Amino acid sequence: MTPYKLSAAAIAAALLTSTSMGCAGSSAATSSPAQDAAPKEASADEASQQEAQADQTLPEVEIPYEKFTLDNGLTVLVHQDKKAPVVAVNVWYHVGSKDEKPGKTGFAHLFEHLMFQGSENYKGEYFEPLEKAGATDMNGTTNRDRTNYFQTVPKSALDVALWMESDRMGHFQGAISQERLDEQRGVVQNEKRQGENRPYGKAWRMIPENTYPQGHPYSWSTIGSMEDLDAASLEDVKSWFDEYYGASNAVLTLAGDISVEEAKEKAEKFFGHIPAGPAVPHRGPWIAKMDERKELDTYDQVPQARAYYVYNVPQYGSETTEHLRLAADLLGDGKNSRLYKRLVYEDQIATDVFVWLWEGEIGSQILMGADARPGVELAKVEKALEEEVARFAKEGPTEEELARVKMSNFAETVSGLEKVGGFGGKSDRLARGEVFLSDPGAFEKLLDVQRDATVEQVREATAEWMGDGVFVLRVYPDPNHKAAAKKSAADRSKVPEPGQAPKLDLPDLQRAKMSNGVEVVLAERHDVPMVRLRLMADGGYAADPKDKLGVAKLTMDVLDEGTENHSSLELAAELEKLGAGLSSGSSLETAYVSMRAMTTTLDPALDLFADVVLRPAFADEEIARRKKQLLASIDQETARPRTRALRLLGPLVYGDAHPYGVPLTGSGTKASVEALERDDLVAYHARQLRPENATILVVGDTTMEQIKPKLEERFGKWKAAEAKAQVQNGQIAKHDKVRVFLIDKPGAEQSLIATGNAFDERSGVDQLAVEAMNTVIGGAFSSRLNMNLREDKHWSYGARSFVYETKGKQLFGAWAGVQSDKTSESMVEIKKELDAYLGDKPITEAELAKTKQNKTRKLPGRNETTGRLLGSVAEIVKFELPDEYWDTYTDRMNELTVEGVRKTAGEVIAPERMTWIVIGDLDKIEEKVRALEFGEVIVLDEEGKPVN
Template sequence: MRLSKTLTAVAVASVLLGGCTATAQQANNTTAAAVMQQQNLPEVEIKYESFTLDNGLRVVVHEDRKAPIVAVNVWYAVGSKDERPGITGFAHLFEHLMFNGTENYDDEYFGPFERAGATDMNGTTNSDRTNYFQNVPTPALDMALWMESDRMGHLLGAVTQEKLDEQRGVVQNEKRQGEAQPYGRVFGYLAEQTFPEGHPYSWSVIGSMEDLNAASLEDVHQWFNDYYGAANAVVVLAGDIDVETAKEKMNKYFGHIAPGKPLKKLESWVAKREGTKRATMEDNVPAARLYKLWNTAEMGTADSTYLSLLVDILASGKNSRLYQRLVYDEQIASMVSGFQYERTLAGQFFIIADAKPGVDMDRIEAIIDEELAKIIAEGPTAEEVARTKFSSVAGFVRGVERIGGFGGKSDVLAAGEVYHGDPGYYETSMEQLKNATPATIQAAAQRWLTDGAFVLNVVPQPKYAAGEAQADRSKLPEVGDLPQLDLPELTTFTLSNGLEVALAERHDVPTVQMRLVIDSGYAADFGGKVGTASYTMSMLREGTTSRDSLELSKELETLGTNLFASASLDNSTVSMDSLVTNLEPSLEIMADVLMNPAFSDEEIERKRGLWIENIKKEKAQPTSQAYRVLPKLIFGDNHAYSIPFTGSGTEESINSLTRADLVAHADNWLRPDISRLVIVGDTTEAEIKPLLEKYLGQWQAPAAPAPSKQFTEVQPQQEARVYLIDQPGTPQSTIIAGHLAPADGADNEIAVDLMNTILGGSFTSRLNMNLREDKGWSYGARSSWFAADEAGMILASAPVQTDKTKESIQEILKEFNGYLGDNPATADELAKVVANKTAKLPGAYETKSALLGSIVDTLEKGKGMEWLETYGQRVNSVELQTVQDTADEVLRPDALTWVIIGDLSQIEDDVRSLNLGEVTILDSDGNAL
């Protein structure tokens, strides 16, 4: 994979940066009030047709011709709830096995799809269902249906003992990886404790190690025969397709598959509890965390909808009552959240809070109980209900912009059919939501939340404070000629204050997204206090001179608008996503946030404690800890990139920040002459330009010359080095190795990207196929090209089981050295990667956010839309020799800097025995011990 400059996987936690949005006050309070009063909730209709094959397979078709792609979404009505004690984890194990080859295509399932340019491709398992989904270019639809039908009807002959053992190992490493994370053991324990023995939700989806080890080949085959028949499945086709075409293709590929055995299934088992039960768990966590939950009404009931609204009012986001009490006012918690866990047999209502150091968990729980008792006695306010409704519906509207993926149209239709027997069930859910009142929500709370709580305190360990087939199964269908990339034209203009604006019109759903990109980022902290840029940008959402922080959050939630301000390595951004109907008041808020930040001392201090707590959490999570330490090791002490790549700074630097530091950063860097505004959405230049002039035209550059970031020259490391960080008791070692590489926009950037993708940048890359699929030592191994403005890094990463740490390092080195030696990139590998990168282009820009991000990146490189549209041609022109030469130029396995985080009592001697280079043990801050 190629990483952008943001390293979002280890970015500062959103909960730390204050709610998801910012808002507006008196000038627009009338607008917000009107929205609430009128309940002007946006409507979305997902038109569909459905039919059932003779074998019982249900098919749902949604036609959407905006892009030449089709979402193929296959849901099986089988999940972990269909297991029983002693055979847990089977549904999830089969999710893995079904990616591992079939009787007629006995190879990695991802291969043909990568060549065809599939996007949004994955498979997931939960308590109630297993699904497999992918978006494919229209000419690849036959291939996709052949593959999906082959694993539905022709799988078991390819499920051998060898494959079972391999995927069992992968699943067990996935389990280890999850449990190695802070709080990673919690949900399995809660399942056991909150449901009675034998209840289908009393075990985790991933199952137990003992059951996975005991699974025989016969057991596994029987499981498939029991649950994966055609009559227990739903296929949704959404996008560039019509129902007649769907009928012909579905009968051809799926019509011969047996219905499967008749099944009897539970429909409800809530298991409502009585009394309060308590437990305490010690874990390798950075902060004490409280979980309080109740067993509640199942999915599809009105009460479940009401409880979902209630938990948002009570514990979701900055406007919630518990956030305001625990985090904002009393400042005794660093995080509070909540959710209604909706499942088909039963629901669960969760409230979660992280205590600040030294805070008694009983004090936090008492406040939770107090706020809950108040809402049970008095009900929520009409304003809270109206605001939360609008926010929920706006989120749904944004999700169904896409045809596939989580929350996309095909996902919504499949869920309706599998869970409720109605593809259009979302309309019932929307009706329940719209009909919710303070009284109905209060009544639901009284029914479900007055008794039966389970309370878990997770505390740090002591060291821490039918018929013949119609389709030819002898070969895969050919993928036809792929459609050409056709992007909207880019309109550019300049506001009176000199701000450059670029607009791409996209009129599919009534939303507008925009991103203001400022040439700063946390590389601008060089010579100052690290973390200043990120802290300053996050403070933009903590109040303006006319709106305090809570008013901001409340107003934008009422408008259904998302507003974010953040910093990445090389730039800072203010992003907004608004419904068209509320675009003007949203722009007014965005302008106020940008031009009039309050930087109140009270908010600065409130955030400081949360920020420090988040840094502690970063240091407790192995991957983010590595990304805090690695940059300084690679770039040295005197470079703008020698900082934690999370952007959060250090505890020392954040503790030293003053209001004057933040104001100075904003005054110096937030200016229109080093910024660009990019817009994608349902608007035109004639509509948007007057609004931009009205609200952003007053944003003026100061008289002082524009600043620029300062970069020093960095010398590549000449020899390998090893840095070890101890994490006692962890079931996995996290291995990350890297060295300097070309910067973003390098002349050979496409060749570097192709070279890296073959090595470790895709599921079927060499590293992943070795450590995950062949050895079963890791849930996933990758390499990435981290490309920043001034320099880049090649990084290899693999979380591996502890007892295979040494061997995994050896395999990583074998892949690097072989790539440069007797096993260079092959023509087949290059062809596969090129096919993937070009074939997926027509569907790559389906969403406004995807198109917006690509336009921003293109303009940052000084290029235009033609350059973006001709990307496929440039990829196709790269020759194999160029990729091999690029590997020789870029890869330096003899000069890798290794950061290995694990239980040193088990791995240190083995790592030292490899003689990779000088070994240094670091503390969690990256200081040598």
Template sequence: MTYCISGRPLRRLLVASLTLTAPLALAACATAPAATLADAAPATAQAAAEPAPLSQLVSAVDIPYESFTLDNGLTTIVHTDRKSPLVGVTIYYRVGSKHEPRGRTGFAHLFEHLMFGGSENVPNFDIPLEAAGSTSTNGSTWYDRTNYVETVPTGALDLALFMESDRMGHLLGAVSQDKLDKQRGVVQNEKRQGDNQPYGLVEYKIADGLLPVGHPYRHSTIGSMADLDAAGLADVRKWFIDNYGPNNVVLALAGDIDVATARPKVEKWFGDIPRGPDVTQLAAEPVTLDAPVRETMTDQVPVTRIYRAWTTPSLTQPDSVPLTVGMYVLGGLASSRLDNALVRGEELAVSASASLQQHEQIGFAQIQMDVKPGVDAALAETRFNQVIDELIANGPTEDELTRAATDIVSSQIGALEVVGGFSGKGATLAEGKLYAGNPANYKVELQQLASLTPADVQAAMQRWLTRPSYTLQVVPGERTEDGATMGGWGDEGSVPPPEPDAKQPVPEIAEGPEREFPPVAPVGKLTFPEVKHAALSNGIGVSLARRTAIPKLSMSITFDAGTAADGGDKAGTQSMMMSLLDEGTATRSALDIAIEQERLGAAIGTGTGTDSSSVSMTALTANLAPSLELLADIVRNPAFVPEEVERVKGQRLAAIAQQKASPIGLAQRALGPLIYGDAHPYGSVGAAGETSVIEALTPEMLAAEHGKWLRPDMASITVVGDVTMEELLPALESAFGDWQAPATPQPEKNFAVPVLPPSPRLVVIDRPNSPQSVLMFGRVLPLLGTDKGQEALELANEVIGNGFLSRLNSDLREDKGWTYGIRSSLSGVQGPRAFTVITPVQSDRTADSIALILKNMKEFPAEKGVDETEMQRVTDGNIRNLPNSFQTNGQVLGALLDNQELGRPDDYYVNLPDIYRGIDAGQIDMAAAEYLQPDRMVILVVGDRSQIDEQLKGLDMPIEYMDASEL
């Protein structure tokens, strides 16, 4: 668990981020007997061929709430949702990076890190919450606000409120120089991690190009290295006193709670915290450039990327919604103008997009294009600008407007599933209150959306996008900019940098009275949706978990294939075939498919995992029948048109180049062949594939791959959502029932190939100009994913590296500050499992980090077995947070698919609490001793050899070197 976001995610739509997680619809847990087609009733409302009208969809978006304000100014919003015994706790402070003074950029975000380091009565913020079953324990900082979120079992609500109130009212006595220094190191490694990516410095350049020095939105939320070095304890104290008073806070409680219960709890825990100064609202208007500005930057990137950007109005200004729709039509829809003209049409680009980043006082419109290799960039840019100008001049069509609006509203309906976290209903209400003074501001936006005309969109785009723009061209070459010096105030060249933190002591502060932790109530038995089974007339199995939280469903049609079907010499073939399914069928073009999805409010995607290939869909229940008809055509009748194949091949080759430009991408491509061997089905470079394999593929080869692996006798259908089996089965029968298997035998994957014998190796890939090294450790275990009884091993992995409180993360991040995060994992495959560890670390600590990781792994359990706190966290804590794992249709669908792939029963997760309760410390230690030791691991390092070679020699290990071009 990482608890900090640097402020880089985009606020793209009308409310808070639309990443979907959601509450679980409670139902009796059971596995129902299989139905047959004859048992099914005729389809009802789903038989309609026309999509549901936009007005009907908008009316489905509703988040009722009540609110109250304490005498100290703290505003609380309460939304009741009894579908699951969970409460999302969401706190927004009205302060962000725009409030930082010169010389202290990045401080709001650094302070957010410190808020997790413990308060006067809470030594560690994460341990009690995880032990109580909290998930999504996190925080983030952006220009306008800082927020903190956790979703807890209902019985742990008092604990969450106690802890949030303790750091709001009782923080400073617990903040030390040591804590500040450690979190400063973590934040600086977060900055290095972002800067180290291809195009990682673009954010700084665009902000510098659009806004003058001193504008509150100019400097980045992550800040500059010099400013982070300068932050001291006096700054911590001033920031807290000036900004973190309850009168600057919106608290949202959403879920299994009501206002009558919430009010006395909030008064108890927060009522005695005194008001503080009101946060000052700064002047921060959009800026119109005097003339167009153009810059070129070289970077270690595979293709030329061109950006055009403008500042735009605040998210509450009337032009915000029409601009959002205009950017969707231009480059947000699958059928966008840019895609149609530049990617599908004239094939001048491998990708193109447009987005609107919205903030309280300003917005950023950004349009970008990746030029297709071999195409003249100037020619591509001319056409790029023509497409933009055409839409600005003439506006969208009525159909484009309707499709964009339907797509937006469908996403909003999906967002209703979740109560907490960054994207839940609590965040939607809190942001409405914070930015618009109205928790229901989302309704204002949706009503405006439903009434928009093409002329409204045209007028808004003309008002804002005919102004001079900032254009940035990033071209392949040597990186000449230094990210460490970027992101700050902007006058660093003319004003001396701030003095580094001199670690001057600050006066002692009187701590408040001691406060006791409230008890945590027990959790009830986990409930899980009832799973029903049926079969179509051609034998395709159907599984359904009905959930009625929202009028949508999620489904997957899954085939026994995956990247393992490629073998060692066909890497990328299966995923290329899957990616072409929605690029045209016998009766629909790629554009037809994109447009139809948008009209239906559906989203269809293809995926290639290790052991299976799938086509997934989310659809509005009202549009189920036409959505299924489209899905079936994509699955059954791909055309593999030569022109489309060549276009997608070009995009895939560009994606491989992008992967190779990323340090993490290089490590991920290299590890499989190193630990499995390139002849093993799991030993390829991954789903992206090999360049030579992709280049050689023909339409005929892809059609043969489709016929070989995507057949009804190797398929299963799994559905979760608002539909009954009586409604679903006839609709599926109509779409898939007449699909017959070929006479040829089912293909098989070759798992007879032995894996490489595990042996220690240190392999280095040189990546010049890297401020961090990516470390990846891996070995294959003598276990299959389908072997039973591996839960103790999973818990041992949580202890060592899978989680924020794991030993590796606690040591390398929280204690040493050498990384932004480290994670260990056990691969979820049917065949031989792999144990891996991955982390980016600052370059000057590459060898030290390797040695420390090895030390931690060797000590578990030889010198340090699982302790009582760890044991409670990974057993009882996991039991308590299981309901959080099944909040959304997508989460339940993923659980059902995992059960199917690994041969587990439908009620596996219902029985998991009893399995955890039956595991003792000795079993966890034994699993760690047998499977998680580092003595036979491959250690892969991707970094700048000029900075790391001397360090690595000190490890006294033989070193091999691998050329990145070989991958």
């Protein structure tokens, strides 16, 4: 369902289904001498020694679990993890889009949406009681093979989650109505429009149709066709529930602060009465390996030409698939992957590459491709891709390459297992193994396959499966632009009330200063052998000089692209050997360098961390390469309506003179980026990354006595350069009237509406009241805006409001992607909701109570992993909050009053001076938007400048 799913990668964002997919990264093209030469052969003794050393450094990974089955066939998996008072509740149904019939596609996904619309005993939105209970990692998704519903809740609210999940499993038939079907049909169709409105979005309809034979269960997209969705009847939907949603076709996984005894008692209480349902036959493998090359050219509103190569390969659980997973990572994951080095790094003919394994129960696919750099023919990119794959299939990887990727994969797995819920968490991994392989521990066995994989096995798999049988898709820029069997042991008359919120017991913050004044802030957590560090420096792109917009982003992008001691590729290789991850970046007000490392490799990882911070090379070739990528990303941002609006909001709301009056993506403008030189990056580094301007945050398996000497050794002699940090000043632009800015996107199936205004600094308002106010308007699934535009009108797949928290004047805004023919009507509804909130429909006692419960009860889940805890610590440091800020959060939130939140809303929301941005097909929407007479209407061009 993913109502507010924000894309982490361009590929995953383009998916039209709600399935989770892993993108395997980037890559580069002409062969290097090292790749042209035959790989150096090691002796048998050397090879076995290398493999032995690799095995010794790869950690053991397991999830202890218990498995039992209720009388009705429901399989229950239990994993106890007491590090936080939370429990993940994860229900997988063994049904997906492959179980549909031609002409009735989209049912699995449509039904997943319906399952969030209440049940026979709960007559409201599914999210409401769980938001009130403080749930995190809460969603539902559908892919080709399964449908899952999951949430992580405070232990005190476990009964709430189990009641809700069991009620929709056992008490849903009678709640399915024509009205609900029509409503969610419209929501799903808007989701489809939104997906296809994204750059490259239409590719995800074309790939299944052209890679599988007609009638194959994977030959249609999970979201289905508009025609089939229109034709779905109430009888069809009810039959789907009867056939696939019985207890015997489901797996319930409970992971977290729960014992097996508790799990057995609660599973029987809430789920034991539910009928088993009919036995569901499940298909065996149908790989449908292609035996010839098939090509298709298409056009879309995209900024760069992209080539996709799609290969049909074996199913999840096959040893060959694990070997292909390693091959995909070796080819396309990270700077040292074969394709990145060739296409992006050396030849610089592509701005990005990807190779990833899309797994399926009856067959999988490898998707490989690249975005051609502007001005480069796609044929040249394809030639380089094919040459590198052929070379890899002939020679295989080196032992060093394979060992590096194995270590990287295992480190990622260890990191993911910090979570009990959500994608990739412990409950997710256990359920996946049970549903597809009848073995909850299957992931451990598959990791062992990776651990034992040889160079020859990886090469053979590549040669067999990534050959002539391929579909090549080229996307060019458009030149034209039932009743219970026994009585339920749970009271079904009402949803259980969550118990008292568990006391948040975060690690005490420890602070120390190094000899040169750099502050170290530590939060100890010893549940996994991992440490995360972040060096934070005041700055970010608000510190960009107005004639050098984008310098912060480009500087921090290049910072980890090599040091005085390591080239970019050498640095990436060293990190992979250590199973460590390092990144640098910037936000509006902060520049940062982050690292994670296992405790066993922390010392050498810290050497690399310090090398990146203190001794960046800023090599000319790296600057040139990353500059090309940044320029391409500006094109991508402009092509995506939401990021285009984000680019415009800063300048339009704050004005050009203000530090925040910049594209809020941080990427600057094409003109400013093209003008940047190496000296500009060196100067930014000297101004902003200085000891008196920096704090080092540490979270994880260490102590201050252990970590401070290590940091002192590496950073203690760090001294500031002569240049002083520059603080920009500037007055915020005064806007006394509403302005409406229109941007043309010809042919768009949706319009993106964004609106916002600036308000007081964080220090000048009650920020918790701001949080509560925003949650009710549009900050949660059950918020007013979303309920109006998505659930009531079903004009949008999702509408939300947000607060862009800053040290200076903050930004309040709202956005929604809506179907084109409802653009002006949606603007009216958004304005109506904002006006009503300030007028005759302010926040109610019930809304405030629900918001308090949501905000306070989700705190344990928000701080479950070291990565999330690091984020909480960073917020304390950035905004100079008290160390006990999160420990006292619950008490302070519970002190909020309706009157206080109403007063704050009046200080934050200013409908009379809102800036509106509407991106859509002006031929269809402009006349009606102007007729609203909200205020002055200004049409902007591609550069964000007024037309005429």
